Amino acid sequence: MKNNNFLKVSLVTGIVFSLAVACSDNFLTRDPQAQYSPTALKTAKGVEGVLLGAYAMLDGQGLDGQAPWENDIQNWVFGGLTSDDAYKGTDAGDQPEESFLEKWDFQATNGHIKNKWRGLFKGVARANDAINTLKEVKDISAERKAQVLAEAKFLRALFHFEAKKMWKNIPYIDDATFNLNDLESTKVPVDPTAWAKIEKDFADAASVLPDKQAQVGRPTKWAAKAFQAKAMMYQGFDVATGAANTAKLTAAKALLEEIVNSGKFKLVESFRDNHDASTRNNQESIFEIQYASSSASGDAANAGVGLAHPYASPWGCCGFYQPSQNLVNAFKTDANGLPLLDTFNDSDVKNDQGLKLEDPFTPYVGNLDPRLDHTVGRRGILFIDYKIHNVDFIRDQTYAGPYSPKKHIPSKAFTGINGWGNLTSNNYRIMRYSMILLWLAECEVEIGSLDKARTLVNQIRTRAANPAGFVQKAIQGSTRDAYTLVFDSKGNPEPAANYVIKNYTAPWTDKTVARKAVRFETRLEFGMEGHRFFDLQRWGISADVLNKYNDVEATKRVYKKGARFVKGKNEFFPIPQEAIDRSEKDGRATLVQDAAYN
Template sequence: MNRKFLKYLVSVGLAIGIVTACKDEFLTRDPQGQYSPTALKTPSGVEGLLIGAYSMIDGQGLDGQDPWNNDIQSWVFGGLASDDSYKGTDAGDQPEQSFIEKYDFQPTNNHIKNKWRGLYKGVARTNDVINTLAEVEGMSEARRAQIIAEARFLRGLFHFEAKKMWKTVPYIDENTYKLDDLESTKIPNDKDIWPMIEADFKAASDALPVTQSQVGRPTKSAALAFLAKAYMYQGWNVTTGAPNLPALQKAKPVLEQIVASGKFSLAPRFEDNFLIGTRNNAESIFEIQYSVSSASGDAADAGVGLAHPYIDPWGCCGFYQPSQNLVNAFKTTATGLPLLDAFNDSDVKNDQGLKYSDPFEPYTGTLDPRLDVTVGRRGILFKDFKIHGSDFIRDPTYAGPYSPKKHISEKAGFGVNGWGNLSSNNYRIMRYGMVLLWLAEVEVELGNLENARKLVNQIRTRAANPAGFVKKAVQGPKSRDDYTVLNEPAANYVIKTYDQAWADAATARKAVRFESRLEFAMEGHRFFDLQRWGIAAETLNKYVTVEATKRVYKKGAVFTKGKNEYFPIPQEAIDRSYKEGAATLTQDPAYK
């Protein structure tokens, strides 16, 4: 038997142990036992196969690669390649990420290769579920339909993530999938796979229930939201930025159906989307579930491995540090609106070059309160651990003075070791705020500017809730863990709604896109938003020009229009795709 398949059976057998032990939680129990291929062709066996497919979402279980290469949060590709963040840490750590950050995308880069491996092994597992289910007896037709729907949802998700990364990719279904090749590399990438992705999400939305008894499984609304997302990613020409109105017109009724369902609402506080204590709340449409504690640092990599502060209690590793450009984007006018054009003309004051013991006068200008939920910066309490300072940073001279914050859990979720908290904070990959802002994007392009303004104002009204403002903390004399929280805002937060009608579509478009950046910063979406809007080259080259004056290593970086919007297909995948003397996968012409 193929050795790769044997390893796959072992991992699936472990998953079956989980499914037989599940109660109310999903994917939170320790694995138990191993099963043979015969055992997989049973109701419990195919349920285990399905959980094995779910497990591929977080990039775990792949031999020969690090989990963050295929992390669903996509902080390497969606974050480091954007204007949201720097690689962080120091110059010598994970140098492959430095090439990605500077738009030197190579088909031999291991991060790019392993992203491909992870996604297509996820696809393979979904197809194995569907094929195995056909041989299972003793299962109700209702449950059979649900399993197929969940598998197709996951298959759509994996293919969607691949389509974001690469310009042309193969689509693998249960009929073209070959069990002896878990990466399924011998299928040509000669078709537009958007219709197939849409078909998976449509089929899933037709069969999935409105609610699920176990958190972590997709619902009808989740499938509809990803269907709408697929339309949104076809909504503009990636090279020219011209709108594709037919795609946006398809997205609108799907988005409106989710809104009209009444099942979702914005969480009262913005930070509720980034706390373990408010997981799976009313804003969550589909949420990647992580356990509240982990038994080892390796298990903790299931979260955003490496991307956490260098100071104890984490002690490693300092990746994914917010950029000065991002911090500047949170400045507001005296009337509480964003500086859409002038936000980067001057910097929010930082403590670059200062020790924590050195005196520091904080920035006193007006700020959007979402900044301090998103970014760790000098003088502001970092969750409920310590007041942030230069001791959070591995090498401030290289990567700047800021730390990522959204994905870090509060103390209540901290595991049994320094890395344990990383796997405790769920990833809200699809939330209601996204639906509202996508709908606002659509309304702008269809000429309904007033509707778009009202949708954006819903987001800004929630952000302006003072109950969600980070509170001021004062350092105590005993240790860095000694602080007092005061009942006042940590900074000069001023945020208001857009109370005047937008003058034209260009103004409205800029406002909606800016709002998306503020709302979803450091969540792994930014690069792909710039890509789909067709403005990546102009935005990122302008960003690099300024940032190169702060981060010397960025000098010489150039985003090439018509090329760097997508990543090259891994050379290993092309090499493995040979069939009858010819490669079935074709490299993006921009990388030949």
């Protein structure tokens, strides 16, 4: 599946090759043919190639010695299985480094942590390389030069932003401190002003980028403003205490309102439209990581989530990133169609743990938020357009539970299988309008109007309640892959479960309850999208939430017994020891480990 009008995130090297071969008297003075040519890069065409090399790092691929999921932009490893959304999944012996991450045993020698650092700072290096190359390009228009600089600054800020979520203290490497000859090392000290520099790069980009790009996949000014606001939201609460930072929330609120008032974006009608390849780059999308797939090549495929596919055919690999029972329980609703903010985990949504394929099973009949079945694959419910979910989907149910991830998996028409891998062309909606609305609701709770926050949350819930977006009921056919869709007597699709979801009608008057409702809605809307660990981190509530979660989960998953999240430490990851070792300059390391890990 190819779309020629989008920026493919593929294994672009950013290196321009000189392919001309000629016989002449001056051939000895020419740059080596078919080799890296610094001179060739200092052209309009060359700098565009260098810029594409920076874009290529968004998909987490292209680095020797590491697997794509270790630096996947979707953060299912670091933002998902480390949270209450998901288990590592699969079985105990596969990718054991992730088992340590799931139990918050963060070590500076963990290869996944090391390679996340490598990937993000390689992205920073490529963005800086584009900026420095641009300075020496002569055959480029002033307008395009400004655009290339803005795109490179956007990417530099995005890579640094992703790093700042991971590590408490990071260096900020700009084009002046960047060293082209030392891409693998970070010989710049950590920078206490990193957040301010991230904001400035996004703001600089926003001042130049257009309202709309001719080629999707390149950022607009609205994407830059949205990420600038996101950077402020990540400073909006004290990680240690959870106290609100009024100044940052006020600044973020102004940007978020500007995006809303622009009228450029709106919620799509169906929640699923944010999670299928057939509806990529829609009216809700602000910035997406672009992918493509075919059965012949992995180029530009979304291989970073290759492991996080069900064990069943047609994928066959690998069963990682399985939703937790806690997440499934969060989608229960009361008689008024509202979330059970405090009691959702008191009892479990029915599952098929321990049952065989031939055993009879009737799915949970209680009230559910319809977003559950777009987020989680569960027994007896149609899994997108493939087959009805059953025990075949799970590699080791005893170890990792009965559920499968769903959001990142596109419909049949957009999935390719290449060797061991699952090559999906499903874009990652890293920034979409529903995020803007819920961040704005957070701001209203803390520094504005509680009832405006309620109105914003209700916009999200109204879309979720649209029956046209419900998963349809299906009846098992004569084979495991066969099913029949069910319609009611009027020919309307019959919902797969008892979906009951309604808006908050009573005015919000209690700030504590309003805050809890907004944060709960955020979990429901973005579950299994790699944000949960970092949301808990920025709200300053990680230890309380995750230890309470583990107390219950340890009764279901034996390997979770004894796991504890250490407040003041596990909110961030340790700087990789290899990065510290490689940062030696003039006989001493320039990077210093987070004190919590010393």
